[in-house]
Amino acid sequence: MSVKSRIPLILLACGSFNPITNMHMRLFELARDHLHQTGLETMAYGISFSCCHNSFRCPSVQRGKRQGRYQVIEGIMSPVNDDYRKKGLVSARHRIAMAKLALETSDWIRVDPWETEQESWTETVKVLRHHYNELQSKKEFMKNKQPTERSTENFLSSQCSALPELKLLCGADFLQTFQTPNLWKKEHIQEILEQFGLVCISRAGSDPAQYINESELLTKFQHNIFLVKEWIQNEISSTQIRYALSRGLSVKYLIPDSVIAYIAYHNIYTEESEQKNEGDLLQPLKLHNTAM
Amino acid sequence: MSVKSRIPLILLACGSFNPITNMHMRLFELARDHLHQTGRYQVIEGIMSPVNDDYRKKGLVSARHRIAMAKLALETSDWIRVDPWETEQESWTETVKVLRHHYNELQSKKEFMKNKQPTERSTENFLSSQCSALPELKLLCGADFLQTFQTPNLWKKEHIQEILEQFGLVCISRAGSDPAQYINESELLTKFQHNIFLVKEWIQNEISSTQIRYALSRGLSVKYLIPDSVIAYIAYHNIYTEESEQKNEGDLLQPLKLHNTAM
Numbered sequence: 001m002s003v004k005s006r007i008p009l010i011l012l013a014c015g016s017f018n019p020i021t022n023m024h025m026r027l028f029e030l031a032r033d034h035l036h037q038t039g040l041e042t043m044a045y046g047i048s049f050s051c052c053h054n055s056f057r058c059p060s061v062q063r064g065k066r067q068g069r070y071q072v073i074e075g076i077m078s079p080v081n082d083d084y085r086k087k088g089l090v091s092a093r094h095r096i097a098m099a100k101l102a103l104e105t106s107d108w109i110r111v112d113p114w115e116t117e118q119e120s121w122t123e124t125v126k127v128l129r130h131h132y133n134e135l136q137s138k139k140e141f142m143k144n145k146q147p148t149e150r151s152t153e154n155f156l157s158s159q160c161s162a163l164p165e166l167k168l169l170c171g172a173d174f175l176q177t178f179q180t181p182n183l184w185k186k187e188h189i190q191e192i193l194e195q196f197g198l199v200c201i202s203r204a205g206s207d208p209a210q211y212i213n214e215s216e217l218l219t220k221f222q223h224n225i226f227l228v229k230e231w232i233q234n235e236i237s238s239t240q241i242r243y244a245l246s247r248g249l250s251v252k253y254l255i256p257d258s259v260i261a262y263i264a265y266h267n268i269y270t271e272e273s274e275q276k277n278e279g280d281l282l283q284p285l286k287l288h289n290t291a292m
Numbered sequence: 293m294s295v296k297s298r299i300p301l302i303l304l305a306c307g308s309f310n311p312i313t314n315m316h317m318r319l320f321e322l323a324r325d326h327l328h329q330t331g332r333y334q335v336i337e338g339i340m341s342p343v344n345d346d347y348r349k350k351g352l353v354s355a356r357h358r359i360a361m362a363k364l365a366l367e368t369s370d371w372i373r374v375d376p377w378e379t380e381q382e383s384w385t386e387t388v389k390v391l392r393h394h395y396n397e398l399q400s401k402k403e404f405m406k407n408k409q410p411t412e413r414s415t416e417n418f419l420s421s422q423c424s425a426l427p428e429l430k431l432l433c434g435a436d437f438l439q440t441f442q443t444p445n446l447w448k449k450e451h452i453q454e455i456l457e458q459f460g461l462v463c464i465s466r467a468g469s470d471p472a473q474y475i476n477e478s479e480l481l482t483k484f485q486h487n488i489f490l491v492k493e494w495i496q497n498e499i500s501s502t503q504i505r506y507a508l509s510r511g512l513s514v515k516y517l518i519p520d521s522v523i524a525y526i527a528y529h530n531i532y533t534e535e536s537e538q539k540n541e542g543d544l545l546q547p548l549k550l551h552n553t554a555m
Contacts, residue, residue, distance in 0.1 A: 022314065022516040022517070023516075025515070025516045026515070026516045026517065029513035029515050029516065030513070032513070033512045033513055105520055106515075231503055232498065232499055232500065232503045232504075232507075232517060233496050233497070233498035233499075234496070234497060234498070234499065234517065235495065235496035236496075236497060240494055241495075244495075249325045250321035250322070250324070250325055252317070252318070252321050252369075253314040253315075253317045253318045253321065254314070254318065254495060254497065257368055
């Protein structure tokens with residue numbers, strides 16, 4: 001199946017990235033591979049997909065979602081605002097800089113500072129809406145422009161009227177957080193699942209299908225939750241990285257050398273930095289408590 | 293304790309390195325941190341020794357490539373190097389002999405260095421110091437390695453003893469596994485447990501070379517699991533394919549073949 005007839009897709013990952021690790025970047029690679037490969041079974045059965053418009057009501061596109069025949073054109077890493085108040089969260093300035101260094105060797109993933117530039121913490125659904133709006137604006141702008149090298153612009157300027165789909169990339173633990181009281185608004189979860197969709201990476205041995213099964217809402221939109229299995233155990237937790245760094249232990253080969261050098265030069269992770277926001281309530285919880 | 297009064301130590305890791313992964317290199321870093329924290333050792337060098345093609349493991353690609361990939365991967369390390377000696381021998385070499393070889397090399401260098409000026413390199417600094425102690429040479433391995441001592445006909449008992457007694461092991465295990473158990477179940481291991489250093493890896497990082505080869509043969513990404521330079525090398529030489537994975541299929545591992553013949 002030609003690349004042009006696939007549905008263009010953009011992956012967005014939200015998180016602390018405190019600091020970015022090889023695992024964060026691996027999530028993107030895994031997701032892309034999965035979404036690219038899930039079209040093959042469909043082709044084997046000879047079902048043709050000439051339709052490529054982005055409608056939830058189109059039956060052929062429904063089939064496409066289940067089997068997938070996507071072209072992942074971009075990955076966006078969106079570090080959270082300092083106002084999130086997570087314990088040990090260092091300045092966004094540093095987290096953005098480290099992500100930029102780490103992503104230097106990637107030709108499709110980039111870091112976006114929008115969230116960190118807002119006055120306060122932004123709910124995830126709003127980050128998705130923002131990036132989707134950006135996509136739409138770019139599409140309007142590109143309609144009359146010449147195609148260039150960049151994939152995103154190629155798709156946006158093509159004859160096809162479909163906008164890329166924007167999906168939230170996450171780990172299986174993310175699915176679980178939907179159950180944490182007061183962390184999410186129900187209507188937000190629904191919008192994320194219905195209007196956007198999730199690409200959820202889980203480790204061998206865990207079964208996210210379980211969380212989906214236990215939730216009415218998740219079950220309703222399961223067709224828009226892509227489960228990707230990570231067979232290569234690669235649990236590089238940022239918390240463990242910070243712990244090792246504050247003790248002078250090596251993290252080489254777990255995060256890029258350029259990021260290690262940056263951290264050392266700016267002396268970012270110390271016992272002191274780990275105490276930041278100690279005792280504070282996470283901003284989303286604070287907001288919801290105030291509302292009540 | 294000052295750096296000079298610590299016992300100098302060299303880590304040697306034997307394996308297929310087919311291909312080298314970030315996890316292999318992480319083992320060295322973990323071991324060094326652990327030994328430094330005991331306060332007794334100064335790790336001055338790490339040696340990666342890829343196994344000879346004659347080992348006959350399924351899917352083992354040419355040593356030429358495995359050495360080249362390890363060299364690329366270790367470019368950014370200032371203390372770990374890859375040594376081709378094993379791969380240059382006519383046939384597969386038993387682990388204890390690899391250890392003996394590198395220890396002999398150490399002794400020869402010591403003699404040579406006695407009258408030389410100290411230079412930048414750590415190893416030479418120690419070898420040329422007034423101290424008459426030779427560095428200790430220890431075998432770096434994963435916990436699964438300890439288990440292989442129990443595999444029938446894979447090891448000669450006297451070799452296990454020599455490895456433990458004359459050299460020693462630095463054994464990295466993952467959170468959740470307990471190598472102390474294997475030691476406890478073996479009389480020999482228990483006897484020399486003072487010379488087995490157990491290091492816990494808290495950050496789960498099980499990048500298996502087998503999984504890497506599998507991913508590569510299917511055109512899946514392994515970026516961030518092995519260095520970019522190694523990925524480029526593999527692509528350029530088209531090293532890992534369905535065909536390469538079939539190499540030595542059905543053959544007996546060389547150590548098992550040798551011991552069966554002896555019987």
